[in-house]
Amino acid sequence: MSREVSRRTALALTGAFALAACGKSAGAPAGGGTLRYGTVAAGGATAVTDPHGTLFNESDWVRMAALYDVLCVPGEHGTVLPRLATAWSSSPDATRWRFELRTDAAFTDGRPVRARDVLYSLRRIASKAAANGARLGTVDIGRSTADGNVLELVTSQPDAELPRTLAGVTFVVPEGTETFDDPVGSGPFKFARADAQGVALVRNDGWWGPRPALDGLEIRGFADPQALSVAVVSAVIDVAANVNPATAKTAERTGRLAVTSRPDALTYPLLMRLDKAPFDRPEVRQAVKLAVDRQALLDSVLLGYGSVGNDAPGPADPSYPRGLAAPARDVAKARALAGGLSLVLHTTTAYPGMVSTATAVADQLREAGCAVEVRQHPPETYWTQVYTVEPFCVGYTTDLPFPVWVRQTALSTAGYNETGWRDPATDRDFATAMATTDPDRRSGLLGGIQRRMAAEGGWVVWGSGAALTVAAPSVRNLPSGTGFARIFLDGVWLQR
The missing domain is CATH 3.90.76.10 (Dipeptide-binding Protein; Domain 1)
Structure with missing residues (x-):
């Protein structure tokens, strides 16, 4: 080997x-304080x-880590x-x-x-x-x-x-x-207690790694983004992860809270199932891609915290085809391809931006002659009863490595095949990429898969947003x- x-x-x-070690010498205390950390609970507030x-919940991931x-x-x-x-x-x-x-x-x-x-x-x-x-x-x-x-x-x-x-x-x-x-x-913290408000952890002084400076963590999952925003603004928590852009804008304007961001960390793609009408017709998928005003979505949904997407699904991955142009909006052509269609666009409040994405996209599709109903579902049932089930819905993708995302959501054998994508060429090219030990060659092969997905698949990745965290100073x-x-x-x- x-x-x-x-x-x-x-x-x-x-x-x-x-x-x-450098961080500690630059002013970090040897120990002290409990960090109160909050994030949205996508599947409801019940901890796993x-x-x-x-x-599914970010709060669960943070606690496990x-x-x-x-x-x-x-x-x-x-x-x-x-x-x-x-x-x-x-x-x-x-x-x-x-x-x-x-x-x-x-x-x-x-x-x-x-x-x-x-x-x-x-x-x-x-x-x-x-x-x-x-x-x-x-x-x-x-x-x-x-x-x-x-x-x-x-x-x-x-x-x-x-x-x-x-x-x-x-x-x-x-x-x-x-x-x-x-x-x-055997992690850096250990369990102390749990209640209806969340979970409390204390430092594990027997951990093998550098001694955490915090005495403890309190981790809470909030049922909706607005409740999370209110909690950090009112100092109920110290950190609100994955807040909506409006909360970040307010924090920047007032200067009382610090805002940090991770670029290209999330997307709210439109998911069109290729195995269900009307999206089993390529011209309908093309019409949706042409009807969407990507810059307007970036401005209204992400408030400028992001960049326009080109429908390639891995914007944070090294294999992302950054030279691939996004489809230009063409309302007239979209109307000619799919005008007169009646669509239901499903969404939820699980993550900031999912409802506003659906609302804005529906307006844009109506301009192209489609009748669109936005149907909102509770977070507790969305990921089991709507996602991967309904023909047209708003998804959420965080910055996973593209190969991990493909294996989970896009191959014929995927655990959650988001769009019913069944493409032997993708399966074959992905297997070739995974057998390629040269990183640059492998990245090129994965980039080719992204290009094919952008051109032929059921993903409308209209933009990639920054993951926004608001925290006490x-x-x-x-x-x-x-x-x-x-x-x-x-x-x-x-x-x-």
Whole structure:
């Protein structure tokens, strides 16, 4: 097996800890304060306790990342950084991966973290693939093994992107764990209590990593974006993640709260199912793409916090075809292709921008001669009864690595096939890309897939927005990385 990845990850680990040390010397306290962190609960406010099943809510992801260690985490520009795994390497055909685990990690009950615990956790994730979007990708858990501090993962097909697939999602629990009301993890925080308001965690002083500056975390999920905004403005919470653009604009104008953003972090695509009328007709899909005024949506929905999209679905990924032009609006041609259609556009309040997207798009489609009804659903049922079910709805995509997103939502075998996309050429080209170990060649192949999806698929990615976080001025060092890097809060501190 090649040691190239191992050398890179070892250097990255050294660099990451050096940066952490620099941060502490630059003024971060040795410890102090509890961070009150809030975000929208997309599926309702009820917290999920099982780290290996369905995790639609951002608040659940943040809590799991605090309680449980993971193999690795996302870095900058598509890179992957170590966490429990200190190094990894693959066979030349990218079907066998060796992960070397650190030997100083321990669970909060005192037991050491072993490769067997990691394999057990991955086995639970694999058993719940239907609920978690096949989070492990191509891992063949039955052929994978653990020995001492070495984890050997075998994939069902070549997968040169496996570390990116696993980054941030492999929450490790002790072997044999089946209940999680009193969670035992090896992360930077440990469970204190839970109530109707949320979950409280305290610092895990036995964590192997740099000592978190925070004494604790209080994590709350809010049922709607407006309640989240009110909570941070009224100082009920210190941080509101994924706020709507209006809240960010107000915070900037008043200057009382700090606003941070992660560019190209989210999209609210229109999802047209190719297997249901009328979107089984290419001319109807083309009409929608031509009727949409992308700049107007950027201005009205995102209030300028973003950029116009070209219907390629991975704007934050290194493979994104940035030279691909967005379709120009042509109302007359859209009317000629699909004028007279009656459509129902489904949406929900689960994330900021979903309702305003539907409302604005409906007006634009009416200009092209379509009769459009906007039908709003509660967040508690939207993702199970509407998303991937109705012919036309508003989706939500965060900045996952494009290969992960494709495997979960766009291949013929996808766990959540968003648009009924069944394209043998995409399946074939994706398999070729995953067998390509040269990163630049692989990125080029993935970019070609994005171009095909933009031209022929059922996604209208009209723009990509910044993920906006509003926080009290005392909050320092909130995560700024892409994808699941956003959920790890162990480096945050409060200025006292």
